[in-house]
Amino acid sequence: ELKVEQNPLFLSMQEGKNYTIYCNYSTTSDRLYWYRQDPGKSLESLFVLLSNGAVKQEGRLMASLDTKARLSTLHITAAVHDLSATYFCAVDSNSGYALNFGKGTSLLVTP
């Protein structure tokens, strides 16, 4: 069974600070996804990482994938309040038809 673990699960950080969210998964997969969810809302796609060493950046967020270590990171640079949300990583099952999600990281950015 494919397991996806995120840490930390809760993160309170000050505006302007940097931090990294980690996503470990248990079996081989070359496809990893990051989503954002605001309270009471659906999931918004942030990044799709398709190969070892892939790095993608959008604004203050940067995601990377190391398939050999089975690890992805989501780095937050100079956090702002608008980034407060829950962030999920997800990994394709071996069949490629299902996403296995981590528990999510609830991020709160405070002044």
Next chain:
Amino acid sequence: KAGVTQTPRYLIKTRGQQVTLSCSPISGHRSVSWYQQTPGQGLQFLFEYFSETQRNKGNFPGRFSGRQFSNSRSEMNVSTLELGDSALYLCASSLVSGGADTQYFGPGTRLTVL
């Protein structure tokens, strides 16, 4: 381009009843997946359909079923509802099935079972 739509958005049912949820994918998308989100279990995969065929099913009891129509619209059905079925049910669509395509999620149907 319109996004994924789900109806109804909110639903209240009682134990033992059954419920049908509907999902219309983004135009041109042929793959539809369903997920259940609860505070305790998080996001769990229910099933995925492509061209009216179920390609994969998650670890849920047979009370949970689904289908996809020729226009790619999908429905899921839960029979004999239990309190534990209370959840946000999310539908996602993608262009292809089993590829590296992004899954785009709808707003969800929040089901409450009393």
